[in-house]
Amino acid sequence: xxxxxxxxxxxxxxxxxxxxxxxxxxxxxxxxxxxxxxxxxxxxxxxxxxxxxxxxxxxxxxxxxxxxxxxxxxxxxxxxxxxxxxxxxxxxxxxxxxxxxxxxxxxxxxxxxxxxxxxxxxxxxxxxxxxxxxxxxxxxxxxxxxxxxxxxxxxxxxxxxxxxxxxxxxxxxxxxxxxxxxxxxxxxxxxxxxxxxxxxxxxxxxxxxxxxxxxxxxxxxxxxxxxxxxxxxxxxxxxx
Ligand code: SF4
Numbered sequence: 351x352x353x354x355x356x357x358x359x360x361x362x363x364x365x366x367x368x369x370x371x372x373x374x375x376x377x378x379x380x381x382x383x384x385x386x387x388x389x390x391x392x393x394x395x396x397x398x399x400x401x402x403x404x405x406x407x408x409x410x411x412x413x414x415x416x417x418x419x420x421x422x423x424x425x426x427x428x429x430x431x432x433x434x435x436x437x438x439x440x441x442x443x444x445x446x447x448x449x450x451x452x453x454x455x456x457x458x459x460x461x462x463x464x465x466x467x468x469x470x471x472x473x474x475x476x477x478x479x480x481x482x483x484x485x486x487x488x489x490x491x492x493x494x495x496x497x498x499x500x501x502x503x504x505x506x507x508x509x510x511x512x513x514x515x516x517x518x519x520x521x522x523x524x525x526x527x528x529x530x531x532x533x534x535x536x537x538x539x540x541x542x543x544x545x546x547x548x549x550x551x552x553x554x555x556x557x558x559x560x561x562x563x564x565x566x567x568x569x570x571x572x573x574x575x576x577x578x579x580x581x582x583x584x585x586x587x588x589x590x
Contacts, residue, residue, distance in 0.1 A: 354503040354513065361502075364525075366517035367397045369502055373486065373515040374403045380483040381515070383407045384475070385434070387422045387538060388548055389526045390488025390518045396535045397517075399430045405486075408435040408478045412470035413444065414550035418540045425536035437474040444469060456553065460571060463553075470550075479509055486515045492522045493547075493563050523563060 357376055361368050374381060383398065385391035385407055395407065409423065423434055447455065447469055456466040479485055484503075491500050500519045506512040518526075523546070530537055540548050544556030546563045557566045 355501075358502045363520040366394070366521065367400065369515070369517035370394065370397050370486065371401050371403070373484065373503070373517070374401065374405055377484045379405075381405055381486065382479070382482050382484075383486040384478070385409050385488070386549065387419050387426070388488060389523065389530065389537065389541065390490060390521070392422070392426070392535050392537055393521075393526050393529050394486065394488050394517065395426055395430060395432060396529075396533055399432070406435055407432055408437055410471055410474045410478070411436045411438050412550050413439065414470065414552055416538075416540060416548065416551040416554070418538050419548060422536055422538040429536055435478070437478045439470045439474050443473070454552070457570065463568065463571070476509070479512060482512065484513045484515055486517065488518055489514075489516050490518050490521055 357372055358369055361372070383394065383405055385395060386409060398405070398407070426432060427434065447465065451458075451462060456463040485506075489500055491498050500516050502517065502519060503513055503515050506514050529535065538545075538548055540554075540556075545554060545566060546557045546561070547567050548554055549567055553568055555566045555569055557563070
């Protein structure tokens with residue numbers, strides 16, 4: 351057991367609030383929370399509010415988010431008084447990509463898709479994390495094959511010196527919904543239209559019965575490619 355594992359020693363695996371609370375106590379002003387306003391992130395925002403502790407919360411505005419995501423962000427601001435720190439891509443990089451490759455280059459091949467995610471998500475994330483030692487994510491083991499090995503805390507191989515704290519690893523979608531309904535947590539209304547995972551509008555679609563939660567993201571790609579670069583275990587060439 352390493353020092354980080356000791357931080358959560360004795361915690362009930364499903365007690366995400368306790369994991370969150372201990373992480374904030376341990377890292378103090380060196381921890382931040384990333385949210386894309388998906389179900390797990392919304393549950394964590396509610397839990398953060400309940401801890402009575404305040405840490406910076408940021409979200410990346412890729413420029414292609416659905417209107418419903420902005421509405422959800424406003425509902426969060428009204429309910430919890432949390433002012434999300436919005437981080438935008440470098441406009442020069444977006445302008446150059448769109449000028450040279452058009453507005454939908456990400457659908458042409460995986461390299462272009464990773465380039466777009468790199469410019470609109472990964473680079474802004476790198477900037478948002480500058481100056482911190484830890485960041486909190488809403489990732490869960492059951493989300494996809496690429497997330498089955500998650501731990502409460504893990505070093506971030508892409509951002510040397512940082513760790514990721516993942517309080518919700520043992521939760522599933524049904525438990526998140528139970529929490530949302532029990533506590534009146536605001537949620538993105540696209541979930542009511544069959545979406546199971548919500549990202550950029552042009553790269554997200556509703557899921558069909560029985561489909562994997564991530565099936566609605568980049569549905570034209572093979573499952574092993576379905577990470578946007580924010581949570582890869584390594585960063586490939588080309589900025590991802
Ligand atoms: S999800 Fe789609 S639009 Fe959004 S950054 Fe990635 S490729 Fe670009």
